[in-house]
Amino acid sequence: MAKKTTKKPAGKKTSRKTPTRAGGAATASRSRGGSWAERDAKTAEAIRGLADSIVKSSLAGREPKVEVPTRSSANTKWNKSRGILQMGSARQERQLFNLGQARKFMQTLLHGQGINELIDAGKTLSLRGMYYKGLHTIAGTGGKGRAGEKTFDDQTESDAILEDLEVTIGALREELHVFAKKRGTMVGNITVIDNGDEINCRKMGTGGYAVPSICEPEVIQFKDVEADFVLHVEKDTVWQRFNEDRFWEQHNCILTEGSGQPPRGVRRLLHRLNKEHGLPIICLLDCDPWGHYIYSVIKQGSISLAFESERLAIPEAKFLGIRAKDYEACGLSDDVQIDLNERDRNRAKQIMAYPWFAENKQWQREIKKMLSNGFKMEVESLITKDISYVTEVYVPERLKAKDWLG
């Protein structure tokens, strides 16, 4: 439910503004409009090229196929010098006349058609919107009491195709006129200009500024960046604690959260704050493999979006806590321990083996320590000390001591 409703205002906004853009009228405030139009032309061209090659080979009696760069860990390369994950050059053929690929082939073209329409109309759709856009029963299936075959079984299927399409035609999601569900919140000493609207993040009350899924310079600009650093926390509950204690005011920072694995919007935002304004990114995450991997994604980029690492990864990001040593260092009670299960252990070992962790002695120690502890801890465990222990003691002390992992 939330998925469908959250983006409504934004969708309206864009659609309100975009017709002028698409109309091609070179009106005033469109300094960025020019670049959008270029990008659109490029994207549309790429999609047409894709379809053209299929038409050509079909009419020539050759097998139509699409080359899709492989998005798998095998095709992800660790660029040590730059400290980010990058996508390798492996490509996969997606063929129509291959039983395992035919359906995906069809879906790729359906979404290509959808995006083509979006670009023509100058509108954007959410991932879920795209799912519905491409969704219909395939003609000729079903009947006789049987349900027909749908073009997409669920949104996951559609999302994956869109990511494939991104890498295939080398366009970003926003260039495809597609955005994700909004997730993540920001507050702090910064003013953001979002699609022309000025938003003072110092005055966001208890809710904070919802980070949009598209954080490209064309949509979001920063103004009055007074903060010294960014504190990124794992989830909303912790963020609330910090916001209520006005932590960002006292320590002059920006406070963000990504509701678990941060979405592209949040990562892009952090990346830009780091790159454009030199703000250090400090992460406060759980002491478990999941938290470690969130840090890894923020720092190096993720496997499935390796092709976007350059615009998302922040190699300088720091991991402040929770650390495996904190159980003793902070004198926490037994009650906060959550036993590591078999899956956790395996995941931890897997993470330890990632090349970008394997060479990091600090991290090897950290994960080993967690494994030898035999338990994980959430940020909330600090509440057992005191309600505001985390904002008043833990984080300030660690910041002061620069006690973090890099």
Add this chain to the structure above:
Amino acid sequence: MAKKRANAETMASKQREISVSEFFAKNRHLLGFDNPRKALLTTVKEAVDNALDACEEAGILPDIEVRIEELVAPASASKSGRYRVTITDNGPGIVRKQVENIFGKLLYGSKFHRLKMSRGQQGIGISAAGMYGLMTTGRPMVITTKPRKNKPAHHLELAMDTSKNKPEVTVDIETDDFPETSSGTGTRVVIELEARYVRGKTSVEAYLEQTAIANPHAEIVFVPPDKAGEDPGLEDASEKSPERERGAGATDEIDPTESRPGADAPGSFDAEIVRTTEHADRIVYPRAVDENPPETSEIKPHPYGVELGSFLRMLKDTPEKQLGGFFKREFCRVTPAVVKQVCDAASVKGKTFSGQTWVKNIDHASAEKIYRALQEAKLRSPPTDCLAPIGVRTMLAGLLKGVKAEFYAASTRSPAVYRGNPFQIEAAIAYGGDLPADQPARVIRFANRVPLLYQQSSCCAFKSVLETGWKNYGMSQPRGSAPVGPLVVMIHMASVWVPFTSESKEAIADYDEIRKEMKLALKECGRKLGIYIRRRQRMKREGQKRDVFERYIGEISKACEAITGTDAATLYEALMKQAKRRTEIADAVLDEDGKIVGFKDGNGRLDGDDGVIILDGNGNGNGGGAPNTPGKKPGASATGQGRSDAKVAKGSKGKQGRKKGTKPPRSREGLIETGPGNNEVVESKPAEKSRKKVVKKKLVKKKVRKKVRKKRATEGAGLFEGG
């Protein structure tokens, strides 16, 4: 000692000869009259067997009518009722003076004393049936026979004196009341008996059905009790003239399938399928081949099959004076060279034998020596012209008639020998179609074309089915049992002397030689079935694949049109053409009209094999979902095209098949096919490399298998000829 013990004299007063008929009257189960249900079947069986034998011997295509009337219904399900069985044939008839001997005397016949392939062997069958009828109902057997074309028929009523094994003729008149038959001659036997009419596995109907399968040259009309009263007019007609009835059936009685194939080309198999038809008043098992089985010759016994006792008796009874003449007259395959060899081997110091040795001078000990030497001698196998196998085509025709399946295969082994008796094994299978898929295969067994309905599990034929590894051929087979699946297995043993396990001739005895041959025959069929099943699976896969492609191609063409403006219909057709090409194997079957695809002469799909027929009854396949029709109506044209494509594929498939061994023709990427007329585009290009490999592998396998088969065939012949 209150009671006086018997002494030799008193005992002697009670000792007397037992008549054979008396013996069998008391031991009727030995002849197959154990219970009322079986009695009815045996009666029909003996009469029909005799009729078929007589017709074939006289060179007449058999027309046989079996009519069973219920005179008194069984009081309850377990009790017997009274039935009248009438069997009419168009055979040569029987001369007047032989009638009472043939029908009224046990152990009287032409077949016992000779080694010749025939249905009956001992000459007890029909007279036993008459005796059984007489015993249970008191009604004599009524025989009407017309041995000469334009003379009246003899009408006899026969009772039998069981104590004397002697027939009693109660009525003996000449009559004109005999149906007109195609041959102008014929015989009708009417027996009334206590019996029970049932349906099912061991019923008269099952027997006739199987008889029709093994004897497709015969036309059998069956009027079961529940149909006997159905249509009085027709009944009347049929009683008078089965010929007329058949004519009526052909002209106005429905069913074009009843028309005879092969009328124009005798012996060749017509493409039309002749099927059993059921009418309101009768069941017709039509003739499927218009040629009697070849006449078989009588053979003399082969020394290997003769026991010492018989040998001594033959030595005693022979009219020949000298040993050489004796061997020549009484045995087959004993050449003068062999005689010399045997004589030399049997000779000892002081007592030498040669071809000139006087037979009467040979004493018991010498005879035994000669017999042993004869058994040791290397002899050629007996001649095989005494055997008339049903033959692959005829078996297939028979199965087609009686079993609704989609795949038929048959094989005839070369003759072999057990105990000096030549025999020949044939097997056929029918698979798929309407056959039940979840039950054990049905095994139908034949000995000299006679169906064996009882004692399946003790029969050599059934055991050989169990011992065959059907899993190798794509069937499931629980341990130690028959394969499970839509399968009918037919096994036929042709021999001058079929070794039955009992007098009632229900199961074939278990000789190693026989079982081995049966298994080999089954394996031959099984291999063909395996190829077919695998091919079918592949076709099914390809068909499903085509479905998938077809579904998506519509979507893709529409999407491409939206993006590039290319006409969706054009694109759709181009892509469908590719899809068809890539899944062409599926076409070969899916687009058939459900008719015969062909025998193996180039049209069939099992390379160059005569023993296979494939029908496609289930034309469902790919037509299920209507194809997407963007723009114009490419759907309709696509289907039409598919059909003609298929024909091309089929036609050229044979070619391809022959070529297969050498080199699979490469498909040519980039060439635009010119459509249905283009024979070049046959080989489906496997979409992936891996599949290409698989196909190649398969070809190699097939090649090897062919070689092996050839080798086996020659081995088989050698085994037999070489002795």
